[in-house]
Amino acid sequence: MRILKSFIAAVWDVPSGRVALVVLGVFAALAILGPWIAPFDPMARTYGADGRLVRLAGPSADHWLGTTLMGRDIASQMLYGARPAFLVGGMTAIGTVLIGLNIGLIAGYFGGRVDAILMRITDIFLGLPFLPFIIVVLAMSGRSIWTIIFAMTIVMWRSTARVIRAQVLSLREMPFVAAARTTGASDWAILYREIAPNVLPLALVSTAFALAWAIITEASIGFLGFGDPNVISWGSILYDAYASQVMYRAPWWVVPPGIAIMILVSAVYFIGRAYEQVINPRLRAI
Amino acid sequence: MSAPILEIDGLDLGYATRTGTAAALRDVSLSVAPGESVGIVGESGCGKSTLLKAVMGVMPPNAAIERGAIRFRGTDLVAAGPDAWRRVRWSGIAMIAQSALNALNPVKRVSAQISEAIRAHADWPRDKIRARIQELFQMVGVDPARIDDFPHQFSGGMRQRVLIAMALALRPPVLLADEPTTALDVIVQDQIFRSLRQLQTELGFAKLLVTHDLGLVIENCERIVVMYGGMIVEAGPTAQVIAAPAHPYTLGLYNALPRLGAAVEPISIPGRPPDLIAPPPGCRFAPRCPFAQDRCRTDPPMRVLGPGHHARCHRSDEMDALRPAALRPETWERDDALANESNPDTNERT
Amino acid sequence: MGSYILRRLFHMAITLFAMITLMFFLFRLLPGDPTATVISPALDADARAAMQARFGLDRPLIEQYFVYLGNLARLDFGLSFRTSRPVWELIELRLVNTLLLILPSMIAAYVIGAFGGALMAWYRGGRAEGSLVLAATALQSAPVFWLGMLAILVFSIWLNWFPTGHIVTPGRFPDPTWRMYLTLDFLHHLALPFFVNTLYNLCFPLLLMRSTMLSTIGEDYVELARMKGLRERQVLYGHAMRNSLLPLATTLPMILGWSVAGSVVIETVFSWPGLGLLMIEGITRSDYPVVQGAFLLIAVLTIVGTFVADLLYGLLDPRIVYR
Numbered sequence: 001m002r003i004l005k006s007f008i009a010a011v012w013d014v015p016s017g018r019v020a021l022v023v024l025g026v027f028a029a030l031a032i033l034g035p036w037i038a039p040f041d042p043m044a045r046t047y048g049a050d051g052r053l054v055r056l057a058g059p060s061a062d063h064w065l066g067t068t069l070m071g072r073d074i075a076s077q078m079l080y081g082a083r084p085a086f087l088v089g090g091m092t093a094i095g096t097v098l099i100g101l102n103i104g105l106i107a108g109y110f111g112g113r114v115d116a117i118l119m120r121i122t123d124i125f126l127g128l129p130f131l132p133f134i135i136v137v138l139a140m141s142g143r144s145i146w147t148i149i150f151a152m153t154i155v156m157w158r159s160t161a162r163v164i165r166a167q168v169l170s171l172r173e174m175p176f177v178a179a180a181r182t183t184g185a186s187d188w189a190i191l192y193r194e195i196a197p198n199v200l201p202l203a204l205v206s207t208a209f210a211l212a213w214a215i216i217t218e219a220s221i222g223f224l225g226f227g228d229p230n231v232i233s234w235g236s237i238l239y240d241a242y243a244s245q246v247m248y249r250a251p252w253w254v255v256p257p258g259i260a261i262m263i264l265v266s267a268v269y270f271i272g273r274a275y276e277q278v279i280n281p282r283l284r285a286i
Numbered sequence: 287m288s289a290p291i292l293e294i295d296g297l298d299l300g301y302a303t304r305t306g307t308a309a310a311l312r313d314v315s316l317s318v319a320p321g322e323s324v325g326i327v328g329e330s331g332c333g334k335s336t337l338l339k340a341v342m343g344v345m346p347p348n349a350a351i352e353r354g355a356i357r358f359r360g361t362d363l364v365a366a367g368p369d370a371w372r373r374v375r376w377s378g379i380a381m382i383a384q385s386a387l388n389a390l391n392p393v394k395r396v397s398a399q400i401s402e403a404i405r406a407h408a409d410w411p412r413d414k415i416r417a418r419i420q421e422l423f424q425m426v427g428v429d430p431a432r433i434d435d436f437p438h439q440f441s442g443g444m445r446q447r448v449l450i451a452m453a454l455a456l457r458p459p460v461l462l463a464d465e466p467t468t469a470l471d472v473i474v475q476d477q478i479f480r481s482l483r484q485l486q487t488e489l490g491f492a493k494l495l496v497t498h499d500l501g502l503v504i505e506n507c508e509r510i511v512v513m514y515g516g517m518i519v520e521a522g523p524t525a526q527v528i529a530a531p532a533h534p535y536t537l538g539l540y541n542a543l544p545r546l547g548a549a550v551e552p553i554s555i556p557g558r559p560p561d562l563i564a565p566p567p568g569c570r571f572a573p574r575c576p577f578a579q580d581r582c583r584t585d586p587p588m589r590v591l592g593p594g595h596h597a598r599c600h601r602s603d604e605m606d607a608l609r610p611a612a613l614r615p616e617t618w619e620r621d622d623a624l625a626n627e628s629n630p631d632t633n634e635r636t
Numbered sequence: 637m638g639s640y641i642l643r644r645l646f647h648m649a650i651t652l653f654a655m656i657t658l659m660f661f662l663f664r665l666l667p668g669d670p671t672a673t674v675i676s677p678a679l680d681a682d683a684r685a686a687m688q689a690r691f692g693l694d695r696p697l698i699e700q701y702f703v704y705l706g707n708l709a710r711l712d713f714g715l716s717f718r719t720s721r722p723v724w725e726l727i728e729l730r731l732v733n734t735l736l737l738i739l740p741s742m743i744a745a746y747v748i749g750a751f752g753g754a755l756m757a758w759y760r761g762g763r764a765e766g767s768l769v770l771a772a773t774a775l776q777s778a779p780v781f782w783l784g785m786l787a788i789l790v791f792s793i794w795l796n797w798f799p800t801g802h803i804v805t806p807g808r809f810p811d812p813t814w815r816m817y818l819t820l821d822f823l824h825h826l827a828l829p830f831f832v833n834t835l836y837n838l839c840f841p842l843l844l845m846r847s848t849m850l851s852t853i854g855e856d857y858v859e860l861a862r863m864k865g866l867r868e869r870q871v872l873y874g875h876a877m878r879n880s881l882l883p884l885a886t887t888l889p890m891i892l893g894w895s896v897a898g899s900v901v902i903e904t905v906f907s908w909p910g911l912g913l914l915m916i917e918g919i920t921r922s923d924y925p926v927v928q929g930a931f932l933l934i935a936v937l938t939i940v941g942t943f944v945a946d947l948l949y950g951l952l953d954p955r956i957v958y959r
Contacts, residue, residue: 123651124658126890126942129897129934132915136927139919140665212777219779220901224916238782242905247785248793258782265777266770344862347761375865383863388856391875393882393953402874403864436954452864 007204010278017274023267027260031082039064040073042080042232059252066252069244077232078256084233085264088149088218093211095153100160101196101203107161108168109191119165125158131220138226145228148221152214160206167199201279208272212265219261234261289360290317291492292341292379292460297354299340299516301562308562310336310349311516320459323486323493325503325524327539328513331559334496335384337513338462341494342381343371358460377407380458382449382466389449390437397433400452407456422451427481443474450482454489461486463495479506500539504528509594512536515560515570522595532589532597532605534575537612553615569600576617577601577608641947648943655935656708660701663924713929718921723929726914731933733803734899734910736817741830742892745837750884752838753845754877757853769843776839780898784832784905791828798828801907829906837895841884848880855879882952889945893938 011017030037039062040046046054046067057067065074107118137151171177172195180194221227222235223242234257241247247254299311311333318324326334339345341356343363355362358378363371383389391399400422401415410418420430426447428440437445446466453461463482467475483506486493495507503510503524510527512520512535520533531537538555557574560566566573568583575582579600586600601608611617695703707714713723756765775783792800799805803825809816816822852858853876861875862868900912907913911930918927 120647120651120654123647123939123942124654127651127655127893127935127939129931129938130894131898131900132912132927132931132934135900135916135919136662136931140662216777216779220781223779223781224900224904235779238779238785242781242785248789251789254782254785254789258778258786261782262774262778266774269773269777339859342863344859372865372867375863377865381860381863383856383860385856389860391857391861391879392955393879402861402866402870406865406867406870438955 003200003204007275011271011274014274014277016270020267020270020274023263024271027082027264027267028086030079031086034079034082038073038076038079040076042072042077045070045072058250065256066250068240068253069246069250074237074253074256077237078234078260080232081234081237081257082260084145084228084231085215085218085261088145088152088233089211089215091149092152092156092214092218093207095149096156096210096214097160097203097207099153099157100206101164101199103157103161104164105168105191105196105199108165109172109187109195111169111172115165118161122158122161125155128155130155131217131224134217134221135224135226138221143226143228145231148218148228152217156210156213160203160210163202163206164199167202168195171195171198201275205272205276205279208268208275212268212272215261215265215268219257234258288319290357291320291359292494293317293355293357293360294337294341295355295357297337297340297356298352299336299345300350300352301346302348302350303563306563309516309565310562311340314354314513314516314518316511316518316521318460318492318494321486321490321492322509323495323507324509324511325495325497325507326511326513327497327500327503329498329559332513333516334513335464336516338381338464338494338496341379341462342375343368344375373407376403376453376458377456378458379460379462380453380456382446382453382461382463384464384466385469387437387442387445387469390445392437395434395436396440396448400433400455403452404455418455419451422454423448425454425485426451442470443478446470446474446478447481450478450485454485454491457489457491459491461491461493463493465497466495482506500543512539515565516562517570517598519571519599520597522592522597526592526595530591530605531609532591532595532602533571533599534577534601534608534612535571536597537609538618541612541618553618556618569598576612644943644946648939651939652936655939656705656932657701659928659931659935660704663928664697664700708932713932714925716923716926718923718926723925726926727911727929727933730909730911730914730930732817733908734896734903734912737826737829737833737902737908737910738892738895738899741834742837742888742895744830744834746841746884746888748834749838749841750845750877750881753842753884754849754872754880756842756846757849757880758872758876760850760853769846772839772842775835776843778836779901780832780836781901781905783836784829784902787828787832788905799825801825801905803909829902829908833895833902837891840891841887844887845880845884848883849876852876852880882949885952886945886949889941889948890938893934893941896937897934 008021011021046057048054053070054067055069059066065078067073068077103118103122107115107122133155134148134151137154138147141147177190177194180190185193218227218233219235219238222233222237223239225239225243227233227236227239237257238254241250241253294314294316297311297314298309301308301310314333314337316324326337328334336345336349340349340351343356345351351364354364356364358374361370363374390396397416397419400419404410404415404418416433419433423430423433428444428447428451432440437448440448449466466482467478470478479502482493485491493507495503497503500510508524510520510522510524511518512527512533514535520527520531520536522532527536528540531540535555538553541553542555555574560570560573568581569575569578569586572578572582581600584600586598588596588598589602590596591602597605599605704714711724713727715721716723716726719726752768756768759765788800791797804816804819804821805825808821857879858871858876861871866874896911898912899908899910900916902908903910903912904916911933915927915930918924918930
């Protein structure tokens with residue numbers, strides 16, 4: 001918790017990071033409150049006074065963002081879609097960094113055979129085609145939100161592991177590690193008490209980038225039609241629009257989900273970069 | 287005395303920062319005669335590196351020359367414009383950079399880095415350039431067979447020699463050297479300076495050496511320029527300045543010098559260099575000066591003390607009387623809080 | 637150096653072998669009997685068994701594995717469940733289509749990104765640079781399929797400049813031939829996906845180059861280059877940019893493999909008959925030998941790409957010593 005607090009404080013000090021934090025906060029609030037503030041049931045079909053389906057209606061006072069081909073309220077779907085973006089993105093980012101951090105720490109610190117084996121495994125995962133692999137896993141074990149998180153985590157930890165390992169390799173040679181060793185601390189104690197705190201900033205940057213990437217990927221999976229059929233996500237809205245073959249008559253159906261993803265992911269990128277600037281001041285433009 | 291080859295005249299330079307303009311150089315005037323050796327001393331942050339960069343015309347984008355002239359062979363480079371200045375760089379005024387490790391591009395062969403400097407100013411055939419580089423290596427004492435090596439293949443001392451060779455490539459009449467041996471051990475440092483002196487005798491270039499080490503200046507230079515807080519506080523022939531320092535800051539630097547066989551311990555000057563964004567009124571050294579008086583809150587005049595020897599201090603004419611006190615450590619022991627009063631900002635700008 | 641390459645080749649072989657094994661069993665784990673989609677239920681049991689035997693599915697799993705390995709060694713990827721044609725035949729064409737879209741657009745993205753990022757860092761701090769960073773980040777944050785949809789909406793539907801998808805006008809080449817790549821029709825179809833993919837992939841090299849340059853510009857050797865009296869252009873391209881290219885250049889081979897894998901999305905939007913679309917079709921139709929073949933191909937591309945990236949680094953940076 002303390003590290004999270006110092007993370008936010010550090011990002012807050014960078015102007016672009018501050019804006020991004022506010023944007024992220026607004027999106028998080030919408031994700032939490034979405035189902036309560038949504039004006040309609042996102043799956044309900046809207047019928048007009050004449051009893052006919054209100055198909056592809058443009059934005060109006062009733063339907064802020066118009067309706068879909070099936071007469072569903074797009075604004076409500078958008079609000080419901082914020083949750084899976086956070087849930088899938090957040091869980092995947094956390095899972096990715098937990099696995100990547102530990103593998104990177106162990107491979108970098110112990111070196112030798114352990115490193116060789118772990119890095120070969122990482123290489124295998126690096127060779128996996130990212131999106132196709134996730135889709136095969138989804139085809140194999142069913143399209144659910146948890147499978148998506150699982151599959152994404154499996155292919156995403158590899159980059160974090162490599163970044164962390166490189167950092168540990170240089171930290172391992174630092175005097176404070178030698179000092180800890182002379183006090184008789186065990187390898188694991190040195191690794192997790194001395195070295196791990198020093199790679200945490202890097203791990204946090206990794207988390208931010210993993211979060212950004214996971215949100216985009218989740219949308220892509222939804223768009224390809226492999227999303228959880230019981231969950232409305234921004235990707236699935238775009239899939240419905242694309243599959244309807246009439247989306248080009250209804251820009252209000254296509255534009256909002258993409259804009260939402262773009263703003264949210266941009267905010268996450270800016271937060272990650274702001275923190276990167278804090279831990280590595282040379283990245284700062286004068 | 288012949289006409290100066292390099293003449294800095296009333297130079298003011300400021301850095302634009304978020305909190306205001308830092309007056310990095312104020313009223314700096316200095317001239318160097320052909321073949322002469324001049325040493326500039328001062329603590330880090332006193333503006334000596336800034337001065338060299340200004341002379342080379344490679345200041346960071348937020349720096350601006352506000353006033354004054356930098357004349358090379360009588361031509362004002364500031365007024366002449368960037369392209370004329372660029373042509374003088376290296377062919378007229380060359381520089382031995384501070385850190386030999388970082389000053390050489392790690393991914394380019396040394397020969398390529400020297401030849402691009404030559405080609406920027408002279409249209410020589412390839413063979414002539416290579417022959418010249420080999421000759422330069424010979425001159426500075428590096429095996430000429432190694433001209434095509436990469437920088438990381440040289441030792442620290444060798445790299446410094448390569449940098450000297452690079453600086454001499456176009457036989458510049460003026461050579462600037464910015465702490466050229468800080469990263470090296472004392473023995474190598476000594477060798478480098480010895481060959482530099484020898485080269486100077488052979489080639490006759492003028493040398494402007496910047497360092498925080500007064501000892502190096504005494505050993506290598508005929509004239510001393512002492513800088514503090516972006517200003518020249520004392521300048522004069524080395525022998526005169528050492529025999530009779532006329533500014534308390536020079537006295538302080540002299541005291542800080544370790545002396546072989548002397549019974550006295552080196553004394554350091556307490557406090558830090560001034561904040562250049564909001565410098566103290568009057569004499570910039572006053573907050574740290576053990577001899578400061580009320581009148582030191584006004585700008586001190588530049589007093590002439592002898593031929594070519596002048597100092598910027600209200601009390602420089604009483605210095606004969608003050609010098610014995612300056613040699614006692616207790617004179618410099620002051621309340622640190624008082625010394626730091628005028629400088630709450632520790633930001634260093636170089 | 638030689639022993640380093642040998643060792644890396646050995647590692648690469650192990651990785652590849654592990655990948656092949658992993659994928660073989662992964663695909664056998666997939667639910668649903670692939671033969672069920674191939675074979676008409678009207679067929680009797682005997683015929684079905686005969687079909688299964690044709691695909692080698694009647695033998696024990698471990699035997700199937702070794703047969704698979706043996707076939708792979710002869711570059712035989714097996715038969716498609718659906719069409720009974722050799723997988724390689726199907727993949728070959730699709731791979732060409734994908735590479736024709738991805739390669740030029742990645743090269744364009746990297747060239748523009750490298751120069752753009754370098755110039756952004758060189759003229760840093762201005763308002764224009766700030767807006768470019770914002771724009772690039774926003775573009776990078778948008779899903780590429782959405783950018784594709786918008787592009788179709790604007791340039792195909794509203795302006796009617798480009799076709800909405802496909803590689804050539806449907807029906808013009810009933811049998812795909814090499815000749816179709818030489819037509820203006822092909823270029824006309826290529827333009828929009830190429831543009832979208834380039835624009836999207838531009839952001840990464842652009843921002844990476846910019847941040848690398850920002851730290852390179854502060855290096856002493858850049859200042860020394862200027863002190864030597866080099867022209868600003870020489871300092872920019874010969875020193876600052878030359879050195880900043882290192883990290884960027886080494887990402888290219890790996891990113892290439894990844895973007896072939898990521899082509900799934902852009903190919904879906906533009907109905908571009910490439911490897912990605914083939915994989916999606918294969919998955920939805922349970923034609924696993926095809927998916928497996930495509931998978932393997934992309935894996936090989938990525939693994940070889942990583943190897944090339946490491947060697948490239950050594951070529952570009954003389955400080956790297958291979959051990």
